[in-house]
Amino acid sequence: MLSVSEAFQLIEQTILPASVCEVPLSQAAGRVSACDVISDSDSPPFNKALMDGFAIRTLDIQDDVRLKVIERITAGEVPQCSLEPGTAIQVMTGAQLPAGTDAVIRIEDVLTPEEDEISFTIDSISPGRNVMSRGESMQMGEVVVACGERLAFPKIALLAELGRSKVSIIPQPSVAVLATGNELVPIDQTPGPGQIRNSNETMLVAQVENAGVKAVPLGIARDDRDDLRSHMKTGLQSDFLLLSGGVSAGVLDLVPSVLAELGVQQVFHKVHMKPGKPIWFGVRPADAENSRPCYVFGLPGNPVSSMVCCELFVKFALNRIENLPGLPAESRKARLRQAHLVKGDRPVYYPARITHNDHELTATPVRWVGSADLRGASEANGMILFTPRDAEYQENEIVDVWKWIEII
Template sequence: MLKVSEALARVLEAASPLPVVERPLEDCLGRWLADDVWADADQPPFDKALVDGFAVRSDDLRVLPCRLTLGETILAGQSPTRPLAHGEAAAITTGAPLPSNADVVVMHERTTFDNASVEIHKQPIQPGMNRLPRGRVYRAGDRLLAGGVELTPPRMGLLAAAGAARVRVIDQARVAVVPTGDELVDFREAPGPNQIRNSNSVMLSALLAQKDARVEVSPILPDDLEALREGLRKALESDVVLVIGGVSAGRKDLVPGVLQELGVREVFHKVRIKPGKPLWFGVGPARQERPPALVFGLPGNPMSGLVNFLVFVAPVLNVLHGRPARGPGIIPVRSAGAIDHRSDLETYVPARLVGQHHAPSIPTAERLEWGGSADMATIVGADGFLVLPDSETSIAPGEIVGFLPLR
């Protein structure tokens, strides 16, 4: 069996970014920008008032206090009709353009005014005060964003301000979730004798939604060769296929054979990981417009599927969406208690963080008692998993150990 690090390296080696597509800007949250985006105009496009008050010339404020004649009123969205005369001020609102020769905006609170004049109180005055010059934020032709960054809400706002109504981004991964097994019933139904509800599809779909994937959940496929062929053939039209169950070594574990019949090349089967050891991974047939489908055969136990997703599937989705290839994001923590680990499998143990956590200090994690790969009730109270090495080891209280966060 491969070590976890070896298996992850093979998975990432098989992954490549999805094609670039053009999308409306408002549909691109979380997408990876494919191209540089350049400013089409100066921002702001004029000298702009930053406060409500009075636009004046600093030359008229050499001696304070002073009284100036009150001229026109300039509102946001309007343009001044003329420059200021000597000894004149213009009432102005935040965001409005200044007269061409005004270089200061004095706040209302620092003045006394009536309909005809305004008195500027004695105060520190600097040229440019409360004025945002044209092009101060950026100039026409400046690069606003470089290709290869994630579109966050502030970045989308910046592009909207520049009129980038449509942008080219890495496409969204299409993921097929395919539950299999005669023992499964829909989670909305009452299970009969020897049956269980299909909870894995709901959990995996939620995990995929957090990773910004487009999910299609297949009906439950029975342990029947023809049904599996038909269902998996359709699933291979997706970019990633998560087949749940049927990948161990039992009589009804038919999935690996059917996938190979459909042209999926096996890369590995079984990994030195607990839970999740029976993991199967392969690469689908070549496609013209998109990379081959990446196919994961996940064990049917929910905890196994969860760990396999966090360790292998989530990093693959990052690559498909154009992000840098990286591992699952394991961080150091201190073990709250002693752990006697006797296994040659890299083991993921549910744990919760305890005490106060203030960066850059290393947090402390406490392992939780759990009932094995089907015990999802314990995971509800966990913050993640302690990651124990694929060798026998004893960990003392306070010793550093790996931790894989759930969120």
């Protein structure tokens, strides 16, 4: 049986990064930059005022000194005068500063007994106060967006400042989510005897979208070859198809065989881990009928198994196709807050509360009774990796953790 690291290697070898495309900047939010973006100018392009006030020479700030106001400049205007000893120029926020300026004194700190002269309510001000120097934000030739960086809204604004009306990106992969099982009913229905609501579909869509990718739910496919085949054909039109259920060893675990009928080639089935051992991964190659491959994950039907496999393997695969490095959230070190006994012979990804405490991460296992216990896992914001060993883990031991939810 594969180890977790071997499963990662096979996913990386199988999935090819998507082709680059160019899109209008207005369509690039949340996408991944396909190249470095280099600034072609300094920002700001001139020394500018950060406050409404007066451009001054700090050497002129002395007791009982009055400065002559020789010009007024608003944002967008170019200074016509330079500062000389004993003079000041009124400026508005964002205005270009005249030559000779080394500080801006706030208008609140100025007395104006006469229209063309000012005096001060303060007796000192340091050079550089309320001034943003040319190139202080960014300089010509500087890499301001790195290849492989996700374009959050501040980066979109920065690209607009640089005049990049079009950008090269890795296109967003399409992801379809399909739950399987005769026992499932939609979440807005009351389950009958032996039935449960389809929580996995909602969970997986939320996890995928938390990774910055849109997911499309396909509903429920019954444990019937024809129904599975029909739903899978729709899902295989996407870049990824995520299935939950039907991949274990039961009589009605039909997913792998139906996928094979549809031309999906198995890459691996089962990983040495808990929860999530039955996970299945394969690819439907591009061919004459299909212009691009579809990568398929068959996730276990138990909700926490499906959750853990999505966090580890699906998000890794999404990063791979978007040409992002490694896992979305690499493991981190944390101090265990209570002793814990590991049962069984498989590594366990155990739901936990991960918090900051005294400048370090701490991790507390939640009360959790297994892969079907969604209630227990819902109290967690991450997971601890416990590896099998003869002795129990002791309080204050250092362990590897992954976070599902950002730690405040």
